[in-house]
Amino acid sequence: MADKMKAVVKTRPELGGELLERPLPKIAPDQVLVKVRATSICGTDVHIYKWDAWAANRIGEKRLPQIMGHEVAGEVVEVGGHVKRVKVGDYISAETHIYDPGDLTALLGQLHIGDHMKILGVDCDGAFAEYFAVPESVCWINDASIPPELATIQEPLGNAVYTVLGEDFDVAGKTVVILGDGPAALLAAGVARVCGMAKIFIVGKYEFNLKIAQTMGADFPLYANKDDVDRVAFVKDHTYGAGADIVLDMAGSPQALTEGFKMLRRGGRFSASGIAADSPTLIDYNRRLLRRGPQGRSRDGVRRGEREHAADRVQQRHRLQGRPDPRHQRPAHVRHLVPGAQPAGHRPPRHPPGDHPHVQPRGLREGLRRHAGPSAPVGQGGPVP
Numbered sequence: 001m002a003d004k005m006k007a008v009v010k011t012r013p014e015l016g017g018e019l020l021e022r023p024l025p026k027i028a029p030d031q032v033l034v035k036v037r038a039t040s041i042c043g044t045d046v047h048i049y050k051w052d053a054w055a056a057n058r059i060g061e062k063r064l065p066q067i068m069g070h071e072v073a074g075e076v077v078e079v080g081g082h083v084k085r086v087k088v089g090d091y092i093s094a095e096t097h098i099y100d101p102g103d104l105t106a107l108l109g110q111l112h113i114g115d116h117m118k119i120l121g122v123d124c125d126g127a128f129a130e131y132f133a134v135p136e137s138v139c140w141i142n143d144a145s146i147p148p149e150l151a152t153i154q155e156p157l158g159n160a161v162y163t164v165l166g167e168d169f170d171v172a173g174k175t176v177v178i179l180g181d182g183p184a185a186l187l188a189a190g191v192a193r194v195c196g197m198a199k200i201f202i203v204g205k206y207e208f209n210l211k212i213a214q215t216m217g218a219d220f221p222l223y224a225n226k227d228d229v230d231r232v233a234f235v236k237d238h239t240y241g242a243g244a245d246i247v248l249d250m251a252g253s254p255q256a257l258t259e260g261f262k263m264l265r266r267g268g269r270f271s272a273s274g275i276a277a278d279s280p281t282l283i284d285y286n287r288r289l290l291r292r293g294p295q296g297r298s299r300d301g302v303r304r305g306e307r308e309h310a311a312d313r314v315q316q317r318h319r320l321q322g323r324p325d326p327r328h329q330r331p332a333h334v335r336h337l338v339p340g341a342q343p344a345g346h347r348p349p350r351h352p353p354g355d356h357p358h359v360q361p362r363g364l365r366e367g368l369r370r371h372a373g374p375s376a377p378v379g380q381g382g383p384v385p
């Protein structure tokens with residue numbers, strides 16, 4: 001094995017990322033070294049690439065340079081001395097939340113929200129590289145029948161599963177609004193359909209993505225960026241005037257939050273999954289929270305294992321309608337994933353919605369915009385890591 005590898009690195013606290021040569025990670029006794037077979041780009045990566053207020057606060061300049069990326073599938077090529085369960089040759093997806101067993105929350109079984117919990121590619125070097133190192137505890141061993149381009153989205157699919165199901169799994173026959181049309185939101189539409197939800201609304205910006213949402217099972221696609229329809233009134237008209245039972249914010253935008261609470265029926269569940277680029281986003285506390293009694297769920301309420309297990313079952317049973325469009329996939333090798341990643345400061349040209357030329361992207365951000373399939377996330381909104 002060579003001692004150097006290619007990696008997509010966040011080097012400076014400004015727009016951009018660089019494709020660089022880095023030393024091969026050295027594994028600790030509890031870690032495994034994984035050869036990457038496929039990665040996918042999360043909205044979180046877009047926040048980091050853009051270096052918005054969220055990224056500046058969450059990561060901070062001091063930690064740079066750092067390898068980006070957390071959605072990944074690959075093959076274990078080396079295991080540390082204390083590793084017991086995972087073996088060389090295992091085909092794994094990474095669970096993003098690297099927990100600290102000493103955290104009180106970890107002792108209480110909430111492995112995903114500890115004070116010292118680290119997220120791959122956010123709090124430590126990530127997986128947009130030829131190899132990455134992770135503790136054995138966050139390796140999810142995949143069934144060999146799941147192709148890498150689907151195994152890499154175990155993580156956002158797991159988020160979608162958790163966001164849809166909440167903690168009580170009581171969703172069948174209920175109405176749901178999904179705010180956002182990034183990959184996790186599209187997957188949520190599929191999960192909602194598989195789980196027997198009665199009416200599935202999805203609010204997004206891109207025709208291309210909204211069409212995928214319909215393929216996945218959404219009943220009512222609505223544009224967030226057009227005023228052809230009063231979205232709140234539309235949802236109420238289709239829910240006996242009450243509003244939806246469940247609203248999933250998978251966009252993190254002020255508009256999504258404001259409208260989302262208006263679309264939610266009294267006593268319904270609001271699940272927050274999108275990352276707000278500029279926090280805090282103000283909500284009308286008295287009118288939307290105090291008086292309407294919503295049940296809240298935060299994005300970091302994603303339970304480890306539970307969601308990957310559920311995601312795995314959903315994938316293996318092939319019950320999700322739709323799958324990534326091969327034209328929007330990139331080979332696993334990062335050299336091809338981000339050909340000629342642009343230096344910091346470069347702003348790639350924008351294309352109108354619906355324009356998805358099937359050519360190699362010139363920069364990461366452009367690539368994100370064009371990657372519209374579930375395995376190749378789009379940049380708007382903020383799906384969870």
Ligand SMILES: [Zn+2]
Binds near residue numbers: 042070071156
């Ligand atoms: Zn993610």
